[in-house]
Amino acid sequence: MLERFVHQIQHFILYFASKSGFLCSVYYALCSASFWREHRGVAYGRLKHIKEAGNPVGSQYILRRNIHLLEKGLLMRPRGKVFALDYIQETVGCYARAFELGRTSPDLVSQVELQWASDVLSLYFDVAGAHPIVDDLRNRFRTLRADAPDRTPTAVPYKRDLARPPSIKYEDLLALARRRRSARWFLQKPVPRKMIDQAIAVAALSPSACNLQPFEFRVFDDPELTKKVASIPTGTLGFSQNFPVIVVLIGKLHAWSSEQDRHLIYIDASLAAMAFLFALETQGLGSCCLNWPDLGPQERRMSELLGLETDERVIMLIALGYPDPDGLVGYSQKKPLPELRSFNITA
Numbered sequence: 001m002l003e004r005f006v007h008q009i010q011h012f013i014l015y016f017a018s019k020s021g022f023l024c025s026v027y028y029a030l031c032s033a034s035f036w037r038e039h040r041g042v043a044y045g046r047l048k049h050i051k052e053a054g055n056p057v058g059s060q061y062i063l064r065r066n067i068h069l070l071e072k073g074l075l076m077r078p079r080g081k082v083f084a085l086d087y088i089q090e091t092v093g094c095y096a097r098a099f100e101l102g103r104t105s106p107d108l109v110s111q112v113e114l115q116w117a118s119d120v121l122s123l124y125f126d127v128a129g130a131h132p133i134v135d136d137l138r139n140r141f142r143t144l145r146a147d148a149p150d151r152t153p154t155a156v157p158y159k160r161d162l163a164r165p166p167s168i169k170y171e172d173l174l175a176l177a178r179r180r181r182s183a184r185w186f187l188q189k190p191v192p193r194k195m196i197d198q199a200i201a202v203a204a205l206s207p208s209a210c211n212l213q214p215f216e217f218r219v220f221d222d223p224e225l226t227k228k229v230a231s232i233p234t235g236t237l238g239f240s241q242n243f244p245v246i247v248v249l250i251g252k253l254h255a256w257s258s259e260q261d262r263h264l265i266y267i268d269a270s271l272a273a274m275a276f277l278f279a280l281e282t283q284g285l286g287s288c289c290l291n292w293p294d295l296g297p298q299e300r301r302m303s304e305l306l307g308l309e310t311d312e313r314v315i316m317l318i319a320l321g322y323p324d325p326d327g328l329v330g331y332s333q334k335k336p337l338p339e340l341r342s343f344n345i346t347a
Ligand SMILES: Cc1cc2nc3c(=O)[nH]c(=O)nc-3n(C[C@H](O)[C@H](O)[C@H](O)COP(=O)(O)O)c2cc1C
Pocket: 180, 181, 182, 183, 184, 234, 235, 236, 288, 289, 290, 291, 292, 316, 329, 330, 332
């Protein structure tokens, strides 16, 4: 009786709250803590993003984003005579800091990222037309690199070789997708790290917004640690003890400067996860994604165990290993095509 009453009140409040964004915000501010962690993560991430703007250590999200934008400007048809005026100064600033640091402490900067940035900036300054801002920065860039070895930029937009068909046929991919099923039972046999790295190498080629790749695969193959990590999520009851390897896929909210991009960590990481699963499957390994709902105790335990920062959000976990041939997998009927797609339907 009381339960029904509470349910009706909730229904009533939700009915009014859902009428507007403002009312919803009031509801979630006063009646529910469900979004606290996410809000805090986003705010913390924005702050970290601003703080990191002048820090050239490691991979730099601002540099990656801007070099990506320059690439898009360079491949535009027709290409503008002068473009990137609103972010070229910031780009050269980020690049210069990383370049200078790389001279004294090469290990502290991401060398591949710096090379990519060098090549794209070189090409940009070669083709960009005359403009006071561009001319000034062109001089700065070339002076900075005056002693650097001469090289033809190679990490720049290019034409793909489309003359030959892909080596994998549609039927091969379909067969792989049919073969992959969520495996929950594994042989107690170590998984060579090389196989995991090879799968991550495929995952790394996935698309990501502005090519930022704001995620990390935290791999656990130590038996004790694997058990500890696997015991935290709620959806693994009854089979978590048999995972030879568990991966915690982490998204990094500080990749972005604005709340509007807060969902990209989930999208980018999930696209990479799918490629990762397929790559495992091609190597004879099975896997199972594990849900990570936003639950306080689980979040706390995982953050403590992994030493996560507030903006680092768990996207999902992935258990993997050699599948036990005697372990069953779900039939998992998939939806038929008409339920999954439509063409040209509008309001
Ligand atoms: C984001 C996500 C979370 C999942 N969480 C769990 C989980 O907690 N426990 C579990 O046993 N399976 C989990 N799965 C696996 C799904 O149950 C499985 O993918 C689905 O039933 C379809 O089966 P299939 O993967 O064999 O096609 C998850 C899958 C995804 C994509």
